[in-house]
Amino acid sequence: MSKVRVYEYAKKQNVTSKEVIDKLTTMNIEVKNHMATLESDAIAKLDKAYTGGKSSTDTTQKPQNQNRSTQNTSGQQNKGKGGGPQAQNRGPARGGQQGGKGRGGQRPGQQNRGGKNNRNQKNKQPFQPTPMKHRELPEKITFTESLTVAALAKKLHREPTEVVKKLFMVGVMATVNQELDKDTIELICEDYGVEVEEEILVDSTDLETYFDEEVEAGKMIERPAVVTIMGHVDHGKTTLLDSIRKTKVTAGEAGGITQHIGAYQIDNDGKKITFLDTPGHAAFTTMRARGAKVTDITILVVAADDGVMPQTVEAINHAKAAEVPIIIAVNKMDKQAANPDRVMQELTEHGLVSEAWGGDTIFVPVSALNGDGIDNLLEMIGLVSEVEELKADPTRRAMGTVIEAELDKGRGSVATLLVQDGTLRVGDPIVVGNTFGRVRAMVNDIGRRVKEAGPSTPVEITGLNDVPLAGDRFVVFEDEKTARSIGESRAQQALQAQRGEKTRVSLDNLFEQMKQGEMKDLNVIVKGDVQGSVEAVAASLLKIEVEGVNVKIIHTAVGAITESDITLAAASNAIVIGFNVRPDANAKRAADAEQVDVRLHRIIYKVIEEIESAMTGLLDPEFEEKVIGQAEVRQTFKVSKVGTIAGSYVTEGKITRDSGIRLIRDGIVVFEGDLDTLKRFKDDTKEVAKGYECGITLKNYNDVREGDIFEAFVMEEIKRK
Numbered sequence: 111m112s113k114v115r116v117y118e119y120a121k122k123q124n125v126t127s128k129e130v131i132d133k134l135t136t137m138n139i140e141v142k143n144h145m146a147t148l149e150s151d152a153i154a155k156l157d158k159a160y161t162g163g164k165s166s167t168d169t170t171q172k173p174q175n176q177n178r179s180t181q182n183t184s185g186q187q188n189k190g191k192g193g194g195p196q197a198q199n200r201g202p203a204r205g206g207q208q209g210g211k212g213r214g215g216q217r218p219g220q221q222n223r224g225g226k227n228n229r230n231q232k233n234k235q236p237f238q239p240t241p242m243k244h245r246e247l248p249e250k251i252t253f254t255e256s257l258t259v260a261a262l263a264k265k266l267h268r269e270p271t272e273v274v275k276k277l278f279m280v281g282v283m284a285t286v287n288q289e290l291d292k293d294t295i296e297l298i299c300e301d302y303g304v305e306v307e308e309e310i311l312v313d314s315t316d317l318e319t320y321f322d323e324e325v326e327a328g329k330m331i332e333r334p335a336v337v338t339i340m341g342h343v344d345h346g347k348t349t350l351l352d353s354i355r356k357t358k359v360t361a362g363e364a365g366g367i368t369q370h371i372g373a374y375q376i377d378n379d380g381k382k383i384t385f386l387d388t389p390g391h392a393a394f395t396t397m398r399a400r401g402a403k404v405t406d407i408t409i410l411v412v413a414a415d416d417g418v419m420p421q422t423v424e425a426i427n428h429a430k431a432a433e434v435p436i437i438i439a440v441n442k443m444d445k446q447a448a449n450p451d452r453v454m455q456e457l458t459e460h461g462l463v464s465e466a467w468g469g470d471t472i473f474v475p476v477s478a479l480n481g482d483g484i485d486n487l488l489e490m491i492g493l494v495s496e497v498e499e500l501k502a503d504p505t506r507r508a509m510g511t512v513i514e515a516e517l518d519k520g521r522g523s524v525a526t527l528l529v530q531d532g533t534l535r536v537g538d539p540i541v542v543g544n545t546f547g548r549v550r551a552m553v554n555d556i557g558r559r560v561k562e563a564g565p566s567t568p569v570e571i572t573g574l575n576d577v578p579l580a581g582d583r584f585v586v587f588e589d590e591k592t593a594r595s596i597g598e599s600r601a602q603q604a605l606q607a608q609r610g611e612k613t614r615v616s617l618d619n620l621f622e623q624m625k626q627g628e629m630k631d632l633n634v635i636v637k638g639d640v641q642g643s644v645e646a647v648a649a650s651l652l653k654i655e656v657e658g659v660n661v662k663i664i665h666t667a668v669g670a671i672t673e674s675d676i677t678l679a680a681a682s683n684a685i686v687i688g689f690n691v692r693p694d695a696n697a698k699r700a701a702d703a704e705q706v707d708v709r710l711h712r713i714i715y716k717v718i719e720e721i722e723s724a725m726t727g728l729l730d731p732e733f734e735e736k737v738i739g740q741a742e743v744r745q746t747f748k749v750s751k752v753g754t755i756a757g758s759y760v761t762e763g764k765i766t767r768d769s770g771i772r773l774i775r776d777g778i779v780v781f782e783g784d785l786d787t788l789k790r791f792k793d794d795t796k797e798v799a800k801g802y803e804c805g806i807t808l809k810n811y812n813d814v815r816e817g818d819i820f821e822a823f824v825m826e827e828i829k830r831k
């Protein structure tokens with residue numbers, strides 16, 4: 111019979127050590143304390159008292175899954191008293207724990223092991239203690255995304271093999287290094303009775319996440335609307351901006367007339383409105399392309415004497431793509447030639463129907479020059495802002511967008527920021543795009559130094575380590591160290607991203623994106639040579655029916671593909687179709703840089719075919735012609751049945767048997783077709799290189815003359831982007 115200490119015995123009987131000691135005292139058995147060893151006769155007596163004589167230390171009676179504790183107990187036996195308190199501790203502790211958790215279930219594997227141990231015990235082989243400490247199951251574990259079996263076992267303080275067995279029991283065959291998904295992890299943890307929680311990793315360097323932070327509804331207050339003015343060249347954007355500012359800037363403010371930064375704020379009957387002075391639509395869309403939505407309302411200026419012009423349409427489409435409400439300012443109403451009805455009529459064609467005509471677009475006749483109608487315009491802005499319910503929480507950390515930024519010789523990096531939420535203060539540690547710093551000085555729209563700026567306020571700041579880009583987001587952090595580390599890792603990431611690839615939609619990856627459910631709308635911009643062809647292409651595109659994706663025409667116009675088209679395409683993840691038109695040099699460069707897919711066509715059904723096949727994943731490989739060589743005809747021989755043999759001399763590159771041939775006479779292509787035979791002396795040959803003579807005949811063409819030039823070309827498949 112084994113020796114057992116008092117506390118061990120107490121644990122087995124689920125009583126306190128003191129109770130056991132008391133009982134022993136009544137039996138006249140003296141023990142010093144709970145660590146005292148019980149002799150076998152004492153155990154027998156206690157057993158009698160507690161269990162009516164059934165031995166409590168008889169290990170062979172126990173469930174097999176307690177074999178490990180048995181193992182330890184037998185170890186203690188072998189080692190005798192030298193086993194030390196810790197070693198003695200293990201066996202019973204585990205036994206108690208298992209009993210406590212009420213888990214009597216046995217696994218076949220464990221039985222086997224138990225059997226083996228029992229044999230060991232019988233053979234009295236020296237005991238090898240298990241290296242892993244037996245630890246209690248944790249109450250709760252956490253994981254992110256997934257865990258390997260080994261990692262899960264470690265978190266559960268269990269042997270990996272035990273977890274593998276458990277998995278096996280629930281029908282999951284897994285090796286120790288296999289990744290387990292969320293469901294499986296939860297299943298296993300449930301089986302162990304351990305709570306489990308998935309931790310969602312938040313990327314602290316992603317500034318957008320701060321914009322998405324939950325805010326208390328109670329702290330939200332009304333904020334000024336942010337307005338952008340757009341329109342065709344010379345329709346009066348600048349004049350309107352000036353006119354609004356002059357009428358509304360308080361007279362007492364010295365220097366209030368000169369606008370200091372690319373945005374300003376006015377007070378209209380106690381309500382503030384912020385105007386952004388973005389030069390043109392491109393800037394507006396560039397910001398959007400960078401993920402920033404800054405504009406709440408767009409004022410579209412249309413000169414009443416000129417009507418809707420190409421850039422008016424472009425502005426409409428930019429605003430629509432950004433889903434920003436549009437107010438029409440029909441300008442130059444003071445002019446004799448003003449014809450507001452015509453403006454209304456023309457805009458109807460672009461889906462902007464005036465309220466007077468039963469639509470819901472606000473039209474305000476104004477004269478930016480003499481100030482007529484400006485009050486009405488501001489009132490309408492107020493009305494739309496109310497409908498939009500523009501709100502922000504001034505108590506939050508400040509965040510917003512860069513309106514413009516530059517490097518100033520004296521002051522270093524200078525950035526105009528639009529605070530969109532929270533309140534920005536001098537001294538705030540800040541991350542702006544891929545730059546960081548502390549707000550050193552802050553200046554408002556009229557050049558005054560300010561200490562803080564609330565929602566919808568434009569301010570100019572200094573104190574950044576580098577110059578950010580227009581459209582970059584900014585977020586304030588609790589300390590400079592955090593700001594620095596986030597700013598630095600963002601700069602690092604940006605560098606890596608520059609080297610890596612962007613995934614813009616292109617016809618080549620369209621099908622892939624559709625399959626992955628990333629694409630619901632295929633945004634398309636159509637540019638064409640004449641209005642008729644643009645409309646025809648757009649109409650045919652809209653007729654394409656492929657399940658899972660919708661063609662959405664976001665902009666159409668007559669003329670070459672411009673940089674602005676590319677910017678809009680990049681911001682809206684659109685492809686550009688050019689029908690009988692080409693991109694200009696700037697557009698080409700921008701398309702390359704932004705990786706916008708530009709498709710050029712001359713035949714409508716080809717456009718449709720291409721888009722359709724891209725949608726169904728059947729896009730044919732694209733080929734490009736490559737000129738491989740040139741030969742000059744030195745002499746011709748007419749041979750009956752064969753035709754004209756051109757004795758030629760290869761002047762450049764090479765001519766190959768399977769190349770296509772263009773026959774050029776006086777700079778004009780007179781024939782294009784296939785080569786029939788290519789011979790060196792009398793033998794057929796596969797290719798003839800520069801500096802050699804050869805005989806060439808063409809398939810179905812005999813009018814070859816001395817002095818003609820053969821241009822050899824091959825069609826090469828080009829790798830899709």
Ligand SMILES: Nc1nc2c(ncn2[C@@H]2O[C@H](COP(=O)(O)OP(=O)(O)OP(=O)(O)O)[C@@H](O)[C@H]2O)c(=O)[nH]1
Pocket residue numbers: 341342343344345346347348349350441442443444445476477478479480
């Ligand atoms: N008669 C009249 N002229 C106006 C009015 N608004 C603007 N103009 C004139 O129209 C011309 C163009 O005005 P701008 O404000 O520069 O036009 P813009 O749209 O800003 O032009 P860009 O900056 O070139 O795109 C200027 O000569 C203005 O004086 C108006 O309400 N009435």
